[in-house]
Amino acid sequence: xxxxxxxxxxxxxxxxxxVELADCxxxxxxxxxxxxxxxxxxxxxxxxWTFSSTCVARVRSAARLRQDLELDTAAFALVMRFLERIDExxxxxxxxxxxxxxxQRR
Amino acid sequence: MKYxxxxxxxxxxxxxxxxxxxxxxxxxxxxxxxxVNKEKGAEEKFKEVAEAYxxxxxxxxxxxxxxxxxxxxxxxxxxxxxxxxxxxHTQGGGTGGFSFEDLDLSDLFEQLRGQQRxxxxxxPIPGQDYEVRVQLTLxxxxxxxxxxxxxxxxxxxxxxxxxxxxxxxxxxxGQGGKGMNGARDGDLYLDIELRPHPLYRPAGHDLYVDxxxxxxxxxxxxxxxxxxxxxxxxxxxxxxTTAGRKMRIAKKGLPKPGGGEGDLYAIVQIVNPTVLxxxxxxxxxxxxxxxxxxxxxxxxxxxTNDD
Numbered sequence: 415x416x417x418x419x420x421x422x423x424x425x426x427x428x429x430x431x432x433v434e435l436a437d438c439x440x441x442x443x444x445x446x447x448x449x450x451x452x453x454x455x456x457x458x459x460x461x462x463w464t465f466s467s468t469c470v471a472r473v474r475s476a477a478r479l480r481q482d483l484e485l486d487t488a489a490f491a492l493v494m495r496f497l498e499r500i501d502e503x504x505x506x507x508x509x510x511x512x513x514x515x516x517x518q519r520r
Numbered sequence: 521m522k523y524x525x526x527x528x529x530x531x532x533x534x535x536x537x538x539x540x541x542x543x544x545x546x547x548x549x550x551x552x553x554x555x556v557n558k559e560k561g562a563e564e565k566f567k568e569v570a571e572a573y574x575x576x577x578x579x580x581x582x583x584x585x586x587x588x589x590x591x592x593x594x595x596x597x598x599x600x601x602x603x604x605x606x607x608x609h610t611q612g613g614g615t616g617g618f619s620f621e622d623l624d625l626s627d628l629f630e631q632l633r634g635q636q637r638x639x640x641x642x643x644p645i646p647g648q649d650y651e652v653r654v655q656l657t658l659x660x661x662x663x664x665x666x667x668x669x670x671x672x673x674x675x676x677x678x679x680x681x682x683x684x685x686x687x688x689x690x691x692x693x694g695q696g697g698k699g700m701n702g703a704r705d706g707d708l709y710l711d712i713e714l715r716p717h718p719l720y721r722p723a724g725h726d727l728y729v730d731x732x733x734x735x736x737x738x739x740x741x742x743x744x745x746x747x748x749x750x751x752x753x754x755x756x757x758x759x760x761t762t763a764g765r766k767m768r769i770a771k772k773g774l775p776k777p778g779g780g781e782g783d784l785y786a787i788v789q790i791v792n793p794t795v796l797x798x799x800x801x802x803x804x805x806x807x808x809x810x811x812x813x814x815x816x817x818x819x820x821x822x823x824t825n826d827d
Contacts, residue, residue, distance in 0.1 A: 421681060423684070423777035424689045479556070504687065508687065512723035513721075513723065513785075515787075
């Protein structure tokens with residue numbers, strides 16, 4: 415069975431290094447730094463170049479899109495921003511549904 | 521081996537230029553990519569399109585594919601023509617007895633004569649990550665649970681610690697595909713979906729529950745029992761409570777990862793019986809006559825505006 419050492423809730427806001435983030439997303443460190451330069455991603459600690467685990471799913475998804483859709487860097491960064499906005503909207507929608515007794519949607 | 525018509529998959533002519541093939545791929549890839557398109561079957565369709573493109577975008581692979589012949593129907597069982605293998609396939613010493621039946625068409629183009637043979641160089645290849653959607657009940661999320669996951673190649677027992685909520689992900693390190701030549705194994709990501717619950721609605725780690733009150737309970741105040749995932753609690757309803765009021769029951773929501781809990785919010789609803797006895801009707805009538813309450817006072821100002 416999987417154990418405590420092996421698991422991480424991505425929304426737990428655990429600090430991860432740039433190396434770990436790059437590895438998770440199949441990117442190079444340089445590519446992650448580029449995203450930060452474009453303003454598409456913000457380290458939680460700029461001096462230590464660590465990131466919140468909350469960005470992992472988004473970076474992975476954008477990296478897949480970049481590879482599969484053959485996107486250039488500007489488009490890659492833009493996709494990241496849109497994914498962040500989509501995440502925020504989906505979260506807000508869930509909260510509103512719950513408060514207003516609307517049926518749950520995925 | 522089943523035939524696949526890669527040109528038809530991309531919607532292009534067999535004589536299409538490299539540019540036309542690229543454009544066709546991009547259009548279909550954008551449409552069906554599972555990170556964009558959340559409909560059922562999108563991922564399947566995308567994989568088909570990607571496979572077709574991988575073969576047709578490479579001039580050597582495309583030539584080899586074209587040489588398989590034409591006139592086959594998609595899904596039809598077929599074999600490459602006798603010369604094909606000698607011309608294109610690099611497996612030393614002929615087929616060596618391996619059966620075409622066991623192959624997928626895409627496997628034929630993995631290694632062609634004249635292409636780089638990376639398999640000989642022991643290049644480390646990290647294991648593939650898997651992403652699986654998993655449905656949990658609120659109770660599973662509340663207490664933590666253990667799931668048996670069928671990943672095709674194997675089944676694993678995954679421990680789901682407390683901290684789950686709708687739309688969040690759990691990463692299980694090293695539970696993905698095997699890494700090759702010393703590279704690390706891939707990870708397993710569980711994408712959590714909470715099943716609807718008859719009472720509670722999650723919003724992050726908070727929970728919402730409707731709290732129906734009779735008109736006299738809301739007007740006069742009352743003590744009511746509210747169920748929580750952690751047993752029932754008694755709640756004091758102040759007199760003069762109105763509909764829609766959110767009443768917080770601290771720490772009775774879902775556990776957060778790393779400790780702490782969300783809250784449970786009871787949303788007051790004032791409900792009326794649909795069938796009244798004569799006695800009840802009489803009492804209501806009396807109340808209506810006695811009360812000076814005007815629920816639609818604010819309409820008065822607006823009504824005079826259409827002169």
